[in-house]
Amino acid sequence: MMLRNIEPSRRNFLVGAGKFAAVAPLAASMPWGAARAATPANACPPVSAWSDLASRVSGGVLRPQDPFFNDVCRPNNLRYNTLPMGIARCLKTEDVQGALNWVQQQGLPFAVRSGGHNYAGYSSTNGLLIDMSLMAGVEVVDKKEGIVRVKGGTGNALVYKDLERAGLTITHGRCDAVGAAGFLLGGGIGFSMRMYGIASDLLTGTTVVTADAKIHKADAKNDSDLYWACRGGAGGNFGINTEFLLRTFPAETVSVCQLKWTDNQADVLHALLTRLPNMPNTFGSKINVTLPSIQQRCQGIGSEVSILAQLHKTKGKTLKDMFGPLWETAQKVWVHEDIPYWVAQDYLAEETYPYYYQEKSSYVQASRISRDGVQTLFDAGRLQPGTSMPVAYKFFQTGGACNDMRADATAYVHRGNDWLFSVEMNWWQPTDPQGLINDNLTWQKDFYALTNRTFSAVGAYQNFPDPTLDDWAKAYYGENLTRLREVKTKYDRDSVFNYGQGIKPL
Numbered sequence: 001m002m003l004r005n006i007e008p009s010r011r012n013f014l015v016g017a018g019k020f021a022a023v024a025p026l027a028a029s030m031p032w033g034a035a036r037a038a039t040p041a042n043a044c045p046p047v048s049a050w051s052d053l054a055s056r057v058s059g060g061v062l063r064p065q066d067p068f069f070n071d072v073c074r075p076n077n078l079r080y081n082t083l084p085m086g087i088a089r090c091l092k093t094e095d096v097q098g099a100l101n102w103v104q105q106q107g108l109p110f111a112v113r114s115g116g117h118n119y120a121g122y123s124s125t126n127g128l129l130i131d132m133s134l135m136a137g138v139e140v141v142d143k144k145e146g147i148v149r150v151k152g153g154t155g156n157a158l159v160y161k162d163l164e165r166a167g168l169t170i171t172h173g174r175c176d177a178v179g180a181a182g183f184l185l186g187g188g189i190g191f192s193m194r195m196y197g198i199a200s201d202l203l204t205g206t207t208v209v210t211a212d213a214k215i216h217k218a219d220a221k222n223d224s225d226l227y228w229a230c231r232g233g234a235g236g237n238f239g240i241n242t243e244f245l246l247r248t249f250p251a252e253t254v255s256v257c258q259l260k261w262t263d264n265q266a267d268v269l270h271a272l273l274t275r276l277p278n279m280p281n282t283f284g285s286k287i288n289v290t291l292p293s294i295q296q297r298c299q300g301i302g303s304e305v306s307i308l309a310q311l312h313k314t315k316g317k318t319l320k321d322m323f324g325p326l327w328e329t330a331q332k333v334w335v336h337e338d339i340p341y342w343v344a345q346d347y348l349a350e351e352t353y354p355y356y357y358q359e360k361s362s363y364v365q366a367s368r369i370s371r372d373g374v375q376t377l378f379d380a381g382r383l384q385p386g387t388s389m390p391v392a393y394k395f396f397q398t399g400g401a402c403n404d405m406r407a408d409a410t411a412y413v414h415r416g417n418d419w420l421f422s423v424e425m426n427w428w429q430p431t432d433p434q435g436l437i438n439d440n441l442t443w444q445k446d447f448y449a450l451t452n453r454t455f456s457a458v459g460a461y462q463n464f465p466d467p468t469l470d471d472w473a474k475a476y477y478g479e480n481l482t483r484l485r486e487v488k489t490k491y492d493r494d495s496v497f498n499y500g501q502g503i504k505p506l
């Protein structure tokens with residue numbers, strides 16, 4: 001691969017402060033250089049341009065030869081571990097403006113990254129990675145109304161810690177390492193959503209730097225179309241969000257449990273899927289049907305049904321009441337009644353490490369779920385070829401307050417359902433040969449189509465982006481797509497923000 005305007009590497013810089021940043025040049029001999037089509041045909045900024053960028057970005061600029069470069073830019077899904085030409089580490093809004101101006105002057109592709117947990121690699125780039133993760137912090141700005149300000153690159157771990165200190169909570173997910181930006185912009189689901197709504201329902205305002213580097217303070221009164229689009233229109237579409245204002249709730253005690261069933265699994269799953277939607281909005285759950293890895297199968301391990309559940313204080317009711325007869329047949333992995341909210345989240349949290357995966361999702365109404373339909377899923381589950389990692393198909397309990405908003409009230413269109421279904425495929429390279437991975441991905445595609453047919457499932461969650469999805473725009477945004485395209489046209493007519501499944505201007 002030819003690299004232009006490049007001087008041989010003389011020295012590695014740990015690029016921290018803007019003044020000294022990014023003068024370390026690329027070298028064609030870098031191990032990644034030939035292996036990846038990393039250099040866009042028309043853009044290879046000279047050393048002086050990198051120095052110019054460094055002077056605009058106060059968090060520093062990293063180049064491939066800098067220590068920790070690969071660690072900083074490694075996404076959670078290793079399928080998309082593309083190395084960028086540089087990483088601009090933004091600390092403040094001016095840095096974001098500077099980086100945005102710079103990529104456009106250079107004609108370089110770019111991606112915005114907060115937590116790096118995008119399923120489909122849409123925060124990876126072979127150009128400039130605009131890294132927001134240093135722009136982190138949470139502050140209570142209106143104690144009476146319970147409004148907090150979350151900076152644009154804050155990771156969930158810090159959001160949770162700071163909310164805990166303030167005795168507050170929101171609808172939030174389970175994974176500490178997910179970024180608040182991606183989570184909020186694409187909707188945001190969690191155990192409290194049946195009580196408080198989808199996380200983006202709690203967004204009262206956001207600051208966005210658009211492609212022209214202008215700052216928009218968007219809320220119900222100002223730039224209200226942009227505010228509407230940021231509540232479910234997904235990250236990376238309209239600009240770079242540098243802060244979010246969120247409505248919170250007092251963190252009160254909750255009861256949490258994990259239950260498991262290995263017998264009569266189809267009966268159990270059917271009973272869970274049809275019973276739990278009738279429970280009060282104070283109840284939230286996520287069901288997993290786990291299919292074993294190839295190695296586990298050799299050890300005689302089969303599939304299992306398990307559930308994680310949370311119950312906010314509910315007059316006269318306990319977790320046991322939520323499950324009825326299913327409680328007696330369950331193996332109680334753990335049960336904790338009436339414990340402080342954030343202590344409970346330690347039990348519900350998931351810790352993940354980067355690996356290889358693909359997810360497919362859709363929304364289901366409980367009335368469409370029959371015992372025969374559930375059996376169909378179990379029969380099809382037995383046909384999964386298997387990889388070196390277990391996989392699961394999952395049902396996140398929606399309903400309740402998630403359905404209180406009209407479908408067009410915000411960009412998050414998926415209202416009027418009881419479950420968010422998703423089927424994952426996980427593998428590890430090179431342990432799993434490509435042929436086996438392909439067979440499993442084919443199984444996943446067929447299983448997804450079968451579930452959608454069987455349960456009349458529709459749509460797909462834009463925060464679980466699936467690069468293989470046909471008609472993804474309709475699946476993610478439904479009837480809100482046209483309005484989203486209007487907003488895109490108004491704020492980013494030239495598609496400066498652009499990715500595989502990005503919203504297109506009209």
Ligand SMILES: Cc1cc2nc3c(=O)[nH]c(=O)nc-3n(C[C@H](O)[C@H](O)[C@H](O)COP(=O)(O)OP(=O)(O)OC[C@H]3O[C@@H](n4cnc5c(N)ncnc54)[C@H](O)[C@@H]3O)c2cc1C
Binds near residue numbers: 076112114181182190
């Ligand atoms: C292990 C794991 C657990 C998860 N758990 C949950 C869960 O419990 N609930 C749930 O709802 N979802 C969950 N998700 C999905 C997650 O919410 C989305 O993948 C989310 O978009 C990730 O956000 P991020 O900031 O980490 O990702 P990134 O990859 O950094 O960004 C995601 C998208 O937003 C863009 N973006 C990033 N920062 C900004 C910004 N500041 N301004 C504008 N655009 C930006 C990126 O360009 C990209 O397109 C999970 C994902 C994983 C991998």
